[in-house]
Amino acid sequence: MTATMSQVGGIVRRKEDPALIQGRGVYVDDIKLNGELTVAFVRSPFARARIISIDTSAALAIPGVRAVYTIDDVRSLGPLLAQIPIGKLRPLLADGVVNHVGEAVAMVVAEDRYQAEDGAEAVVVEYDQLPASVGLKFSATDEVKIHDDLDSNILHTWVSHDWWPGVFELEDHRPAIAAAKERDDVVIVSQEMVNQRLIPVAIEPRAVLADWSHGYDRVTLYTSSQIPHAVAGAIAKTFGLPVNGVHVIAPEVGGGFGCKLNVYPDEVLVCFASHKLEAPVRWTETRREAGYSTIQGRGWIGTATITGTRDGEILGYELDALADMGAYSQNFTVAIPVLGLYVASGQYNIPLAWSVKCVATNTQTTDAYRGAGRPEAAYYLERAIDMFATEIGMHPGDVRKKNFFKKEDFPATVPIGLTMDSGDYVTNLDKLLESSDYAGLKAMQEQARSEGRYVGVGLSTYVEVCGFGPSILAEFGFGWDGYGLPSSFSGSGLVRINPDGSATVFIGTGPSGQGHETTWAQIVSDRLGIAMEMIRVAHGDTTDSPMGIGTFGSRSAAVDGAATYEAAEKVRSKASELVAHMLEASAEDVRFADGGAHIVGTPGHKVTWAEIAEVAYKPHKGPEGMEAGLEAHAVFSPGNATWPFGSHIAVVEVDVETGNVDILRYLAMDDCGNVISPMIVDGQIHGGIAQGIGQALFEEAVYDENGNLLSGSLVDYPLPTASDLPMFELDRTVTPTDVNPLGVKGIGEAGTIGSAQTLVNAVVDALAPLGVKHIDMPLRPKKVWQAIQDAQEA
């Protein structure tokens, strides 16, 4: 076996890839239990209707169909738990009314999925169709109020100066901005923009399999989830079990992007059915129904306004927006805009007035989707800044630099009251402007224009907030209390040296492809000098992993990674004493490397990890009075979030005759602090940018006015593929944080947060000679072409 010693920062191959790329990974759908039953759902064809009757008799007559359940069977278990109980919580199955197309009305359990689907087709539901409220502006009028027991479709309004009354005392910037607008030396740019709804489309759809053991009064739930412990909490709370009565296993998870950061009705319902029918019960989402059974993201319309002087000083940034919540509130639904609010003023030291209304519509629920509020915030801000720069004829980089917090301003408190610990935005942007030869790109654009070609150069910067802390912030509704798992952003890690000298690392995260097995092994290998091949990273099983809140919000490395680092330090410290005893030296002189330990200055004088472990597990061989064994657990509670940032540039060419956009180059300069695993960080940025470009150019959840999802299949929901994207040219600056001992900041969402507006800025820049000022995403050729026609007519 090869022995790969990796230090933090070393480039290593991903430990998880051999299984995954050979198709030998184990996902929920690969796990087969004896006597399994399977579920299909009857789904509503209407966006809003009263249910008059449900006739299940024909379905029950189909061979193999074992049961059909409706809300009457499960009402006492609902509604679905959520952290932020604002809005209408989702019933486990439609309760008298349906509120979006595809809402589950009944659940058919059969011996195989084909029978279950035939059964679902045979259930006769009589509906009385009601007018639907679809479209943010329409829904906000309350002309059709969706829920009888709520006052309005507007569920809540988040405002920047008073978003958490009683906790943050904030200055209201609105009077100052209003005053600035009265000045006659200011320029005001204002634009209404859509940040369209997206469908997450993880490559592995959601899948659940419940096995209720009556003998032990315990349920095992296999689920494709980012949050195994939270699922256990929610299922326990729902069924009145102690949390140790629920065993959740999230094996390989094929992508999540936030859409597996919810406890869904199906997770509860398969447990219910397994209990009732005394058999394992499975449901695997089909790609088609994912548009109805899994949360969606984004869906904002808002007007961004910048007031500033002609020399580029920004005197106020305002956003007035509506955000689409869908019909029901689930886990974080109404809180998602708050994550945008945290970075509403970006990396700028500027007055802010933000107001986002959360509006219910007769569509699928929205919740966290890669970036969750922050891509929306960055989009509005960075589009507006670009328009402002164009309006005053200033270099878009110069406008940004003029208003940035400067390196010496940190720690810097933003208008909504949070404090960014570190940042060096000017250096980062300058490095990108230089490495991209921005001036050269603009010269190339001029040359192209003289040849009748429409080339554009787009720039955006961003700051993101992730790896949340301090713990008090969790009281806002991010603490899993709703799921019966009171917590507060802490992460944990357990490092065990096995008696043979190999190491097993147990973590409480819920990776879905990010490469935690590699990254965590690097952290431990770096601390202990154990070869990567001798380290196994275990996760996703709530009985053998330490308590953890899951993988989301770009938090895992910065929080659970830091905890694992500290656990490894504890092991190192104990092992140092063991080695000192074995080699008759002093513990301070022990060094760990190359699969063992030696005494500083005498590299020949060494022991292997197997030898150290043997002594650790045989107390009579170790130092007098030392506790046997060699493992340590640590919990890390971050004192602040981390604040990664960066700058992106896109170069595009637009075929003005057809509206087709061709991406010529894409460059990114990100700063996630210290880098543990460069290849994994680059991979995260690649995927993030691809998703941002997907939003900018291709993707859109399109609903018609009756609430039908017109783009529910991948035929009509185009996703970017490798062949649609250029080579990404990545580089970085390194501004470590001292919020955690690794100096790392999250990188999972940064690419997405930085990229959509970079593309739009580039396309608008390309079309500036034609008078185009803005085009709403996705920039499909038809829209680009239409914008050109409209600008020409104007």
Add this chain to the structure above:
Amino acid sequence: MYPRSFDYVAAGSIEEAVGVLASNPGAKVMSGGMSLIPMMKLRLLSPETVVDIGRIGGLDTIEDKGDYISIGALVRHGAVASSALIGEHAKALQQAASWTGDPQVRNRGTLCGALAHADLAADTPAAALALGATMVAQGPGGTREIAAADFFVDSLMSALSPDEILVEARIPKRGGGSAYDKLGRRGGHSDYAVAGVAAWVSVSDGVVADCSIGITGVGTKPTLAVGSMEAMTGQGANGITAAADRALEGVTVLEDLYGSEAYKSHLAKVYTRRALEQAFAAAG
């Protein structure tokens, strides 16, 4: 995405497959399954019997028959795209096949399956029209030939009767030059055509002696652009733009998620012009 129940027959010969189709009006033939299976999974189509011709030997050849190229029923898009013979004599078809779907789809989906499926936004039908392909259909009474111009009847409807199998597509070697150009749904050449145009021209003394143009994506079915064909004949390169302006004669343009009627009408003209320009250059 679970089909209704159906019977499956793996045919050993075309004759056997035709026999099953003839005796069972609810049967459907499957070649690559790239379109049939998704439609069955969505329960948009629920044949009682699926007759799989995919295991029949000898149907996957591309052959030079002197005055035409014979493409067998099981020739995949990928094979069409990489065939030097087709590249030499039927560039438009090669381009259309190479811009169909992704590598997986091109390695499973067949040219004949795509033609028989007659999707209104499929690429290769436009090339079959422009190149004057002949479809060879085999039914219970033997084989018959159908001109491409008569083959695409309506959206998802070809001239094949339910008990006929498209066993071969013949591409005449007519000389001249051809080209296919398109705007895909994901932009560039990616995905189904928002608008796709194939053109074939033969040029003598700098003017077009003969030409045909097939349009896909914009209307209810892949169609010959008869107006542009008429306008182009007898013209040199400088007649291309005017000819392209007549691209929509006989075409009913449909609005969809990818474009308004006005936009798609505009694209039809743009791509007719571009395809003609490229075909003209290739012919010269």
